[in-house]
Amino acid sequence: MSTPVSEPLNKPLSTAASKPRRRPLRFPWLLVYAIGYLIFLYLPVLLLPLFSFNDGTIVAFPMKGFTLKWYAQLGEQDTLLQAMVNSLIVGAVTALVATSLGLFAARAYVRYRFKGRELSEGLVMLPLVIPGIIVASSMLVLFISLGLKPSLTTVILGHVFVALPFAVSIMKSAFDDFDQSLEEAAFDLGESVIGTFRRVTLPIVAPGIVASLLVTFTVSFDEFVLAFFLSGNQPTLPVYIWSQIRFPAKLPNTLALGSLLLLASVLLLLTAEYFRRRSAKSA
Amino acid sequence: MTTQNIIEISGVEKRFGTFTAVRDLNLTLKEGEFFSLLGPSGCGKTTALRMIAGFQDHDAGTIRIGGQDMEHIPANKRPTNMVFQSYAIFPHLNVGDNVAFGLRKLKLGKAETEERVAEALEMVELGGLQSRKATELSGGQRQRVALARALVMRPKVLLLDEPLSALDKNLREAMQFEMRRLQQKLGITFVMVTHDQYEAMTMSDRIGVMFKGQLKQVDKPEVLYARPCSQEVAAFIGGMNFLDAAVTGEMNGKLHADVRGFGPLSIDVNPNVARRGPQLLAGIRPEQLEISAQKPDGYDGYLQGTVTNAAFYGENVHYHVTADGLPQPIAVSVPNYFHTVDHKQGDPVWLGVQNASVIDLGAREA
Numbered sequence: 001m002s003t004p005v006s007e008p009l010n011k012p013l014s015t016a017a018s019k020p021r022r023r024p025l026r027f028p029w030l031l032v033y034a035i036g037y038l039i040f041l042y043l044p045v046l047l048l049p050l051f052s053f054n055d056g057t058i059v060a061f062p063m064k065g066f067t068l069k070w071y072a073q074l075g076e077q078d079t080l081l082q083a084m085v086n087s088l089i090v091g092a093v094t095a096l097v098a099t100s101l102g103l104f105a106a107r108a109y110v111r112y113r114f115k116g117r118e119l120s121e122g123l124v125m126l127p128l129v130i131p132g133i134i135v136a137s138s139m140l141v142l143f144i145s146l147g148l149k150p151s152l153t154t155v156i157l158g159h160v161f162v163a164l165p166f167a168v169s170i171m172k173s174a175f176d177d178f179d180q181s182l183e184e185a186a187f188d189l190g191e192s193v194i195g196t197f198r199r200v201t202l203p204i205v206a207p208g209i210v211a212s213l214l215v216t217f218t219v220s221f222d223e224f225v226l227a228f229f230l231s232g233n234q235p236t237l238p239v240y241i242w243s244q245i246r247f248p249a250k251l252p253n254t255l256a257l258g259s260l261l262l263l264a265s266v267l268l269l270l271t272a273e274y275f276r277r278r279s280a281k282s283a
Numbered sequence: 284m285t286t287q288n289i290i291e292i293s294g295v296e297k298r299f300g301t302f303t304a305v306r307d308l309n310l311t312l313k314e315g316e317f318f319s320l321l322g323p324s325g326c327g328k329t330t331a332l333r334m335i336a337g338f339q340d341h342d343a344g345t346i347r348i349g350g351q352d353m354e355h356i357p358a359n360k361r362p363t364n365m366v367f368q369s370y371a372i373f374p375h376l377n378v379g380d381n382v383a384f385g386l387r388k389l390k391l392g393k394a395e396t397e398e399r400v401a402e403a404l405e406m407v408e409l410g411g412l413q414s415r416k417a418t419e420l421s422g423g424q425r426q427r428v429a430l431a432r433a434l435v436m437r438p439k440v441l442l443l444d445e446p447l448s449a450l451d452k453n454l455r456e457a458m459q460f461e462m463r464r465l466q467q468k469l470g471i472t473f474v475m476v477t478h479d480q481y482e483a484m485t486m487s488d489r490i491g492v493m494f495k496g497q498l499k500q501v502d503k504p505e506v507l508y509a510r511p512c513s514q515e516v517a518a519f520i521g522g523m524n525f526l527d528a529a530v531t532g533e534m535n536g537k538l539h540a541d542v543r544g545f546g547p548l549s550i551d552v553n554p555n556v557a558r559r560g561p562q563l564l565a566g567i568r569p570e571q572l573e574i575s576a577q578k579p580d581g582y583d584g585y586l587q588g589t590v591t592n593a594a595f596y597g598e599n600v601h602y603h604v605t606a607d608g609l610p611q612p613i614a615v616s617v618p619n620y621f622h623t624v625d626h627k628q629g630d631p632v633w634l635g636v637q638n639a640s641v642i643d644l645g646a647r648e649a
Contacts, residue, residue, distance in 0.1 A: 184338060185371035189385030189436060190359050199384075203375045 049259040057252055070256035080257065083240035087221055090152055090236055094159040094220035099212040101160070102167025103205070109168070110175040125165045132225035135161065140229045150232030158226040163216040170215060170276060174208025207275040214272035218265055237261070289314045289439060289472045290335065294344035297330050304330040306496045308344065312440075315470045317463065319483040322493035323519070328476045329444060331493070335474065336442050337361045349439050364433035365442040368449070370425045372417045372432075378404070379413030382432045403435035406465065423454045430462070434469070441466075443475040447482060459485050480520045484508070492516050500555065508568075512555040514648045517566050524572075524613050527647065528563040538563065538643055544609050545584035545636055553643035560646030569616040571640035574602055574626065575633050582635030588613070590630045600624050604632060 052071070056064035074080065108114070109121055127135065136158065143154045182204065186196040202209075224238040231239055241257065244250045290312040297305040305327040312318050320328040333339040335346060337358030346353045348362055364385075373381050382400045391399070404410050407427035420428060426446065433441055446462070447455045463486045466473045477483050483490045484504040491501040500512040511517035514525060528540040531547070538550045542565045550565060573579050588606035599619050603612040613634065617625075626632055 179369055179371060181367040181369050181371040182373060184358070185365070185367055185432075186373075186384065187357075187359050188336060188338075188363075188365045189432070190388040191385070192359065195388075200373060204373075 045262065048255055048262060052252065052255040052259045054252070057249055059251060059255070070252040071260075073253055074256055074260075077253070080237075080240060080244075080253075083235050083237045086152055086231075086234055087237040090155050090159060090227075091217040091220040093156050094163050095213045095217040097156070097160045098163040098167040098216040099171070099209060101164060102171045102212055102216075103209065105164075105168050106171030106175050107201075110172055110178070111180065121168075124168050127162045128165045132162070132223075136226045136229035139226070143230065150230050152231065152234050152236075154230040154232075155227050155234075155236060158230050159220040159223055162223065162226065163219045166215050166219055167212045170212040171205070171208055173276070174205040174211075178204060207278040211272040211276035214268050214275070218268050218272075221261075222265065287314045288312065289316075289349060290474070291347040292335075292344070295331075295334065295341045295346060296343040297327070297334060297339065298342050303496055305334070305341075308498055310491060310498060310501065312472055312474065314472060317466050317473045317475070317486055317488045319475045319477055319487040319490045320493055321477055321480060321483040321490050321519075324478055326493040327496040328478075328493045332365075332442050332444055332474065332476045335440070336363055336365050362439040363442055364436045364438040364440075365444065366426075366429045366433050366446050368445040370429040370449075372420065372425050372428055374417050376417060377413065378409065378415045378417065378420070378428055381417060381428055382413075382435050384432060385436045399435055400431075403431040406434065407431045408461075422450055423458065426450065426458065430465070434465075434471070438471065440472045440474060443473060445477055446475065448477075448479070455482070462486060484520075492519065494519075499557070502555070506555075510553050510555045510642065511566075511644065512553075512557045514564055514566075514644050517642070517644055522569045522614055522616065523642075524567045524569065525611075525644070525647070526565045526567065526609075528565040530563050540565065542584065542641065544586045544588075544606055544613070545634075545641075548584045548636070548641050549638045550641045550643045551639070553645070556643060556645035558646045558648075562647060564644040564647040566642040566644045567613075567636055567640055568642075569601070569614040570599070570618075571636065572613070572615045573635035574604070574615045574617060575635070576626070576630070578633045579635045583638045584636045584641075586613070586634040586636075588632060588634065590626045590628055590632055593624050593626055593628055595619075595624055602626060602632075604634060 051059050051063070053066050053068070054063045055067035055069075105124060109117060139154070139158050139161075140150070143150070143157075148154055178201075182200055183196050186200040187193070191199060222238065223236075224242065227236040227239050228242070235243065237257075241254050244254050288311050290310070292308055292310040295305060295308040296303065308331060320331060322328045330339060334341050335348070335353075337353065337356060337360075353361060373384065376384070379400055382403055383396055386396045386399060400413065401410070404412060407430050409424065409427050409431065412424075417425075417428075426449075429446075443462075447458055450458060459482060462473075475483070475486065484507075487504060489501060489503055490507055492499050492507065494515055500507060500516050502510070507516070507520055511520060517523045517525075526543050526545070528542040528548075528550075530538055530540045532539040533552070536552050538552055540548060540550055540563050542548050542550075548565075550563075573582060578585065586604075586606055588604040588609075590602055591605050591612055592601075592603035594601045596616075597619065599616045602615040602617070604615060605612045615634065
């Protein structure tokens with residue numbers, strides 16, 4: 001392409017391009033702001049694991065020394081373990097129900113144009129913006145008037161309500177790039193409607209399903225307000241932790257437990273994000 | 284050669300709300316025929332194909348495949364299989380499992396399944412690629428897998444929705460011949476939807492041309508090209524010069540007409556013409572005109588004009604020639620014999636035409 005004529009013309013151009021224009025040196029306000037922001041956001045969270053290793057019951061500097069006893073004691077506390085089991089049950093059931101509902105809702109939202117689609121989608125997403133306290137108190141009133149005593153069942157119902165928007169949006173992104181002719185091809189090759197769903201739809205959106213299960217589980221596991229109102233005498237872990245915070249001697253245990261939960265949450269969300277990306281890529 | 288009818292469509296109509304996508308479709312296809320539905324996008328050809336496949340119900344009329352009425356028979360129970368425009372290769376399965384997908388329902392033994400998969404892949408020249416991942420296939424290979432996956436089912440009719448539109452030009456041309464060869468070898472009826480007239484002409488036994496939901500003409504490619512039924516069809520297939528003509532008499536299947544620019548010519552009556560009017564519309568293909576600096580010998584009609592445009596297309600050279608009294612320039616296409624463009628813009632030229640090259644197109648369309 002390069003003729004001898006164009007070469008001298010190109011030279012000054014390329015040297016000019018290779019040297020980026022320097023801005024005058026200034027104090028990096030933006031960088032300071034960004035770092036300050038991150039510290040403000042995450043420092044309190046980091047204090048939690050830090051003091052969980054502190055050999056003393058008072059959460060204040062200076063720290064006393066390193067210990068693992070708060071972690072070791074966790075295993076001996078039956079009510080705590082029971083609360084943990086409650087949370088796991090609620091989380092697992094919520095994740096399964098919300099993800100199943102989200103799977104079908106998302107497929108309908110992405111695939112079909114029907115009357116009331118936007119309204120229904122808006123209603124499904126609404127729990128994201130309704131204050132938890134409003135939802136919690138109105139659900140309590142509703143359940144009691146229906147004769148449902150506060151229990152893990154009512155917590156699960158409440159959690160499905162708040163977890164559904166997450167499930168629907170994750171499943172929608174899984175269906176967005178899903179070529180509809182894949183399902184048609186399976187059907188055309190003699191497969192039944194259910195067989196098509198099982199052999200083609202499910203495997204292809206599987207990473208999205210896993211991501212949705214993990215996220216909705218986390219949403220339920222961390223949820224406090226609804227659980228506080230609806231759990232009755234079967235506290236979930238956040239409700240139990242809240243009740244323990246009033247006793248200073250128990251505080252380090254709570255910190256240890258909180259640190260473990262923090263770690264588990266981060267791991268769960270990272271795994272969920274990994275699957276979500278994989279589903280976006282493979283579709 | 285059997286001449287049994289495999290598909291009989293009569294009076295089929297499809298509406299989406301107030302929009303009629305397909306109206307009064309009548310079509311009979313013979314066993315072993317390669318048929319193409321050709322038309323611009325949105326003309327209803329894909330809807331027609333999807334009604335044959337069973338993905339869409341028809342609102343009126345009947346569709347019979349192999350003598351059986353297809354009313355209320357869903358796609359998974361019809362003796363048809365489809366190659367999708369996007370190929371719809373299952374991304375979570377390898378090539379072998381993709382091809383074997385439909386065989387599972389037939390409850391064949393493992394050995395027979397494997398044998399049929401191998402045979403189908405051999406047929407599309409992908410022998411031995413059973414374990415290749417679907418995501419590792421090139422565009423051409425995906426197309427072949429889609430073909431094998433449909434053909435392994437041994438359908439009575441194979442439906443193809445724009446099967447070559449996603450391929451680049453060279454691959455597309457190679458696949459045209461290969462699909463034609465495959466179809467002739469298997470003797471299965473192929474019904475292809477395409478908007479590409481060349482693709483339709485090179486591959487098909489017969490072509491149906493659709494406009495605005497209506498099937499306008501069904502004919503062999505050469506008949507469609509030489510005797511189109513209307514201005515619309517003539518304009519869609521190949522290049523065409525349209526000239527108004529005044530009929531002065533009719534005798535022995537010939538129209539005597541004064542063709543604007545070329546003078547009196549004798550035109551064969553076109554039996555396909557759909558609509559007659561007081562004025563005659565004559566058509567002349569650009570490649571059937573002679574262009575020369577001097578008046579050429581041996582033609583039935585002549586026109587003297589000026590070159591307004593000359594373009595080198597590789598295999599041929601295109602000219603636009605204007606003359607007094609012509610509303611539009613006349614397009615002329617000359618084979619590229621010596622890599623030269625013989626006439627320049629502004630040159631005076633003569634055009635010559637034979638009687639046999641002038642096509643009777645009936646009435647001009649508004």
